[in-house]
């Protein structure tokens with residue numbers, strides 16, 4: 473039987489490339505000089521798209537592929553996939569939930585601790601010789617006992633909250649309604665109210681048109697000059713211009729960010745700020761998790777082409 477043809481939107485680790493190339497004929501869009509011409513030349517043969525959470529598949533791409541059957545996303549977030557266009561063409565969509573949840577939560581908590589305790593600045597203090605010449609590092613802020621907000625008590629929000637509970641933090645959260653598993657934590661319906669009650673605000677919402685800029689000027693200012701935003705979801709959940717202005721003017725204390733508008737070409741204003749911790753969208757970036765994500769991308773494609781149920785369907 474001939475192999476199904478798959479359009480590969482971005483690179484994967486070598487171990488995924490090997491198994492995908494074995495099972496399918498992979499067309500490497502990301503290596504093409506002229507992407508439109510590349511797609512056009514192969515359009516009729518392509519039955520699947522293998523993409524990533526950060527790259528997705530837009531309407532133009534989906535509509536350019538008349539025989540497309542499935543889009544397999546390497547990532548839990550599918551906000552970059554045009555689901556309306558996929559639905560219209562009867563295209564199935566899969567993602568990689570669960571396998572990355574704990575790694576994303578780990579990094580979010582590590583970012584909060586790093587920023588609150590000044591771990592990077594303190595290391596530079598040692599390396600630059602200031603410890604010996606100037607004395608101890610300036611005092612920082614504690615996290616234990618402090619109020620913390622989780623915006624979005626989904627799978628990742630829950631794992632973040634569990635970890636913060638172990639740090640004796642006072643957990644508040646916003647979701648569509650109170651969650652029955654969260655009875656020890658305080659539900660606050662309104663994001664601005666949530667921000668006004670806490671010192672640290674984790675953004676853990678799945679991004680959609682409805683959540684765009686949910687962390688806007690009002691939420692940021694309610695968090696205030698002592699507050700910290702930690703974003704491990706999607707940049708679109710935060711109004712980045714408002715965030716940059718507030719960080720610059722001191723209306724917001726600090727931010728720890730794994731996601732950015734236009735990443736990896738992030739706004740250069742971030743690079744000048746002293747009160748930010750910047751990470752290269754790698755919250756799921758452990759070997760173990762990335763292997764599990766790659767396996768799900770592959771296994772969903774195989775299941776589809778063998779006529780079996782999808783493992784982790786979105787659509």
Ligand code: 8YV
Nearest residue numbers: 524525526546547548549756
């Ligand atoms: C990326 C992510 O997919 O899961 C998601 O939604 O954004 C990430 O895991 C990963 O960085 C690969 O691009």
